[in-house]
Amino acid sequence: MERLGGDPAASGEPKTTGKTTGKKLSKTAVAIVDRMRQDPEITIPELAERLGRSVSAIEKQIRQLKDEKLINRVGSAKGGHWTILE
Numbered sequence: 001m002e003r004l005g006g007d008p009a010a011s012g013e014p015k016t017t018g019k020t021t022g023k024k025l026s027k028t029a030v031a032i033v034d035r036m037r038q039d040p041e042i043t044i045p046e047l048a049e050r051l052g053r054s055v056s057a058i059e060k061q062i063r064q065l066k067d068e069k070l071i072n073r074v075g076s077a078k079g080g081h082w083t084i085l086e
Helices: 027-038 044-051 055-067
Strands: 071-074 081-084
Touching: 027 044, 027 055, 027 081, 044 055, 055 071
Parallel strands: none
Antiparallel strands: 071 081
C-alpha cells in the first residue's frame, strides 16, 4: 500500500537525490550529508568513526555523492570544508 504525501524517511524509503534521475541515497550517504550539514569541516576519518563505518566505505560514498554533484570539497583535506550542492 502506497502512502500519499508522506515523508519518504518516515515510510522507511531512502531519500532521493532530488534530481530528475530518481536515484536513491543509501542510509550511509544520507547520514554523511546530514553530518556535513551539521559540521562542514568534518573529516573523512571523523565521519567513519561517528557513523561506525570504515574510512574506505565513507570514501566510496563521498565519491558517489561528488559524482552526482550533491557535495563538493572546498580547500584542502585539513583546512577545507564541505558544501552541499543539492
